Amino acid sequence: MSASGGTKAIIAALLANLGIAVTKFIAWLLTQSSSMLAESIHSVADSGNQALLLFGGRQARRKATPQHPFGFGRERYVYAFIVSIVLFSVGGLFALYEAWHKFADPHPIDKWQWVPVTVLVVAIILESFSFRTAIVESNLVRGKASWVQFVRRARAPELPVILLEDLGALLGLIFALFGVVLTLITGDGTWDAVGTTAIGILLITIAIVLALETKSLLLGESATxxxxxxxxxxxxxxxxxxxxxxxxxxxxxxxxxxxxxxxxxxxxxxxxxxxxxxxxxxxxxxxxxxxxxxxxxxxxxxxxxxxxxxxxxxx
The missing domain is CATH 3.30.70.1350 (Cation efflux protein, cytoplasmic domain)
Structure with missing residues (x-):
């Protein structure tokens, strides 16, 4: 994978997530929806993750030293592994905690009902553009490998990480929209908690997949x-x-x-x-x-x- 392709996908995802995070937080403040809060934290975690990937790429370009005679190329693997930890803890576990809190107090969304739906639909559109960029850049280096093979066999971590993050973000937005819409229709806040639970399980699953793949890279993989x-x-x-x-x-x-x-x-x-x-x-x-x-x-x-x-x- 060319470093430029990975960087382009990272920057596209970072810009999308920063804008989405702000609008989600505003929607949460207005509606107190647990799905909106979980998605807000998810976008913040994703933004931090993309910043980590950019920082890792910069660190990896350092010249070799007597203490590190083979250079710092594996810095990119280290920061990709940190991304999986952040996604698991800040994204997944927080969403499950918020879902548990909402199940205990399933209050409906009784004001600014149109705000979360509007924000989520716009966020889905923006996230789709970011996901499309990741797909286009990945296709340049994926060759004939399937998407599963590409994620498992890629020696450069950035594009697989961004692909899984963007996929998780899109699915998470759909889960949040599902919970919010059903809460508005039924007046039962339990649906909001269900959507938040789905987001948490999704993020933890993606984090585990990323952790396993980057762990293998950290241990040292052979050439393809x-x-x-x-x-x-x-x-x-x-x-x-x-x-x-x-x-x-x-x-x-x-x-x-x-x-x-x-x-x-x-x-x-x-x-x-x-x-x-x-x-x-x-x-x-x-x-x-x-x-x-x-x-x-x-x-x-x-x-x-x-x-x-x-x-x-x-x-």
Whole structure:
């Protein structure tokens, strides 16, 4: 994923959520609707999350130091994980708390009835534009992967996070509209509490999915299968390399890949020849996969493993 694509989607979501948060808070102050309060806090949490993603991207661009020789690319994973925590606590748990409070005192919306419906409809329209931006930017890098595969396999966290946040925001607005409209029709504030409960469960579910995916990135994931195939083809493309004995890859960040491989070379090669073949092999790898920034190649002589002797038959 290009960093510019992720940043564009983040900024679009941030601007939408800031405007939506203000109007939701005004609607809550006028109507005291629990769904509106839950959605207000949800928008504030989303705005904070997008600010965290932007900050994480900035931190990740710092140059490597002696203490952090591979750089700070994983900062983007760290802040994406923090986003999941914020979404779980500030968004999901608060919504469930507000729903519990509203179930205990299910007062109807008896003033400014048109305000929450208007605000929610406008918010759905604005959030749809933000979601559309995230979809367009994701399609540029998604390839043939399904949306589930894209969220699970993406090595850059920003677009999957924004996609899930925007999807959650849209569904949350629909749940809030459902609760508010039924409260206005029936005069029973319990429906408002039901909508708030649905928002809380939705946000907690999305937060758990994000936490699991970013945890995997934090632990360190290998290159995609497509990139691994390109690297293997680049290594064996030169006649001086007999075969790959073993290879490991690791993402140091969304756009920084470490490649370590033991390669089999011909036994008669001189040290100068081996140095030359390593340099040419590294060039082929970087040409095939530009994000392969750190490459370690270990030359060795490949020995065919001796065939295991057959086990004597026992009577």
């Amino acid at each position: 299968l497509e990139d691994q195939a390109k690297i293997e083809a680049a290594i064996t493309a030169g006649p001086e390399v007999e075969r790959i004995i073993h290879m490991k890859t690791l993402h140091l960040g969304p756009e920084e890949l470490l490649v370590a491989a033991k390669i089999a070379v011909h036994g008669h090669e001189s040290a100068e020849d081996i140095a030359r073949l390593i340099n040419s092999t590294e060039s082929r790898i970087r040409e095939a996969v530009p994000i392969a920034r750190v490459i370690y190649l270990e030359p060795d002589i490949y020995h065919v493993p001796a065939a295991a002797e057959p086990t004597p038959a026992t009577s």
